[in-house]
Amino acid sequence: MDFAPFMPAAEQTFVLDVPVNTPADAHFYLQTGLEDYAPALPDHQFERENGGWTLRLPFPLGALLTYKVTRGSAESEEGDEWSERRPERRTVITGAATHHIRVQSWMDLNDGSGRPSTLAAGIETLTVHSPELDDNFTVQIWTPHGYPEGRARFPVLYLHDGQNMFDAASSFAGETWAANEAAGKLADEGLPCLLVAVHVRGQHRSGDYMPFAIRANDHQTTAPAYQRFLTETLKPYIDARYRTRPEAAFAAQAGSSFGGVAALHGTLTRPEVWGSCGAFSPSLWVQDGTLMNFAAQHPAPELRLHVDMGTHEGQFVEDAAAGVRQARWFAARSAPHVREVRFQIGEGHWHDENAWRVRLPGFLRWWLSGLNTQP
Structure with a gap:
């Protein structure tokens, strides 16, 4: 037969x-x-x-x-x-x-020479200690052109996987989000902000970003402590050192994949601190889809939420289509519990820095256009 x-x-x-x-x-x-x-x-x-x-x-x-x-x-x-x-x-x-x-x-x-840096002039690199995790974080801050001479205060976007934001030498596989270029173009159009790129902490990415105990973080999450670091140590430090708008409405988190989960977890659980969230290709499948009900369990009536997904994220075309549907359903289920939801599909986009670099400018424009950015 x-x-x-x-x-x-x-x-x-x-x-x-x-x-x-x-x-x-x-x-x-x-x-x-x-x-x-x-x-x-x-x-x-x-x-x-x-x-x-x-x-x-x-x-x-x-x-x-x-x-x-x-x-x-x-x-x-x-x-x-x-x-x-x-x-x-x-x-x-x-x-x-x-x-x-x-x-x-x-x-x-490898001869040890390494990939050359593409870090633009004017991006400041700091080492910030986290008492919450008893460890140091590398943090990079981008400010718009003319910042040193000005007096205006600005909204601030905190970016997870900060090593991938500006510099090919530190980014995964040499691909960056070119976040400074995207923000610079919008600043020239009258939509300025500050960018705070928080690098991953060694091998602790899955633990710091994922609020659930799963195999990827050896069933030990440090996400609550990581979010306390962002909220109780890093943000006050940035607000004191730079001319920011410290109110929640002008503070946002964004990240991709597990970093997208970190942004969702951080902003939905502390909406009195964070007013906007950029969840790029968030890993909604974790913990058997626990995140699908997360917004309903943590209502944030003033939060503005961006969710997106590419059409080539998965092992098969069918998987990717299911991932897009899941992200769309998550956005729909979250909408009643937040102020605003923006959903975007990245046509032909894979799960990588190139795709997130393409989608970042649209998120930034949406976020900043919805704010009163005047001092």
């Missing part, structure tokens, strides 16, 4: 070109998001063919395939031109296709 395949698939051909410093005895593998980036699966190994390296594999139709090449370990993954972590390669599986991969470098063959 013949059986139909569980999922229709299409053969993908990967043709590999490697740099001249590649070890002569190297073996090459394709690691993908569908296999949780396992670095050395036997059936993902490239074979010699016509003097080069080729791999043929079937992948399910509709897969949102993310992938990189490795020499058999996470440490020997392909890198960018500085042998630092590079962005994932991406394709949507719609049929048979050939993908030409030119590896620029290998991360384990």
Whole structure:
């Protein structure tokens, strides 16, 4: 008896070109998001063919395939031109296709020079101690042009994953939100603000951002203490050091993925401190969807809430569509419990800094246009 395949698939051909410093005895593998980036699966190994390296594999139709090449370990993954972590390669599986991969470098063959900084002049970098967590945070502050000479006071946006906001040298895979450029353009249009980018604390991102005990944070959350740091230590420090509008209406949090959850948790639980929230691609699935009822359980009648999601966030097209529907439903269920909800879909957007960089200017314009920014 013949059986139909569980999922229709299409053969993908990967043709590999490697740099001249590649070890002569190297073996090459394709690691993908569908296999949780396992670095050395036997059936993902490239074979010699016509003097080069080729791999043929079937992948399910509709897969949102993310992938990189490795020499058999996470440490020997392909890198960018500085042998630092590079962005994932991406394709949507719609049929048979050939993908030409030119590896620029290998991360384990790094000369130590590092990716050059792109941090713009005028962004101040501070070290702020958190008594709540008994640890130090790197915090970067962007101010609009002419700030030192002026007297005006400004609304403030606090950004999670601050290492990804301004500088390619510190950002994940070298991609930034270019937050200073977005804010600078709006300031030139008469919509100024201050940006406070709070870097992650070492390996504590999942603990600090996720208010639930889940596997990603080893079932130990430090999110309440992290939010106390933002509210009771960092914000008063920024308000004292810079010309801010300290009222809740002029203070906002924003972040993506787990950082989007942090922004939701922080603003909904302390609406007397935070007046707006930017939740970019928030991880609404955590704790069996507990966040879906979060706004109803923490009503914030004056809070302005932005929620968005890209159409390519997930392993399959169907997953991504479900994620968009879930985000839309979360926005709809939250609307009765806050002042305002803005929902946005990022067409063709993946779960990455590039997508959030594209959506940030719209959020900033919406947030600032809804404020009386005059001193």
